[in-house]
Amino acid sequence: MTAGLQGVKVLVVEDEFLVAMLLEEMLQSAGCVVSGPVSRVEDALEVVAHRTVDIAILDVNVAGNRIDPVADALSQQNVPFAFVTGYATGALPGRFGERPRLCKPFKVDDLLGTVSALLHIECPKGR
Secondary structure: OOOHHHHOEEEOOOHHHHHHHHHHHHHHHHOOOEEEEOOHHHHHHHHHOOOOOOEEEOOOEOEEEEEEHHHHHHHOOOOOOOEOOOOHHOOOOOHOOOOOOOOOOOOOHHHHHHHHHHHHHOOOOOO
C-alpha cells in the first residue's frame, strides 16, 4: 500500500475487461477507493454527476465512443484526470493534449506515478 494514496477516490473508465480489472487491482492495492470500473460514457457521466471522486483514469475510446464528454465534465469540476490509451498522442483532442497519458501496456509504477502526479504527491519508486 502507498500511504499517500490511501483513501483516494479514483474513477476508472475502461471498457476492456482485463485492463479494467488490472487498473482496479493496482489502484486498490495502493489503497485507493475505485469507482467502477465503468465501461460506458453514459455511466461515467452519471458517476461524475452524483459521486465525489478525487481523480479519474479514462480510456480514450469507450465502447466505440469518445471519452470527451466525461473529460469535459471532470474539467468543469476541477477533477484531475489522465488518459490510458493505446492510441498516439494525436488521438487526443487539442484541449486535452497536455493531460497525462498512460500508454497501454503500462506497469504498476507507471500508473501509481501518474496518480501521484495528479495528486501532487511523491510516489515511492520500486513498488
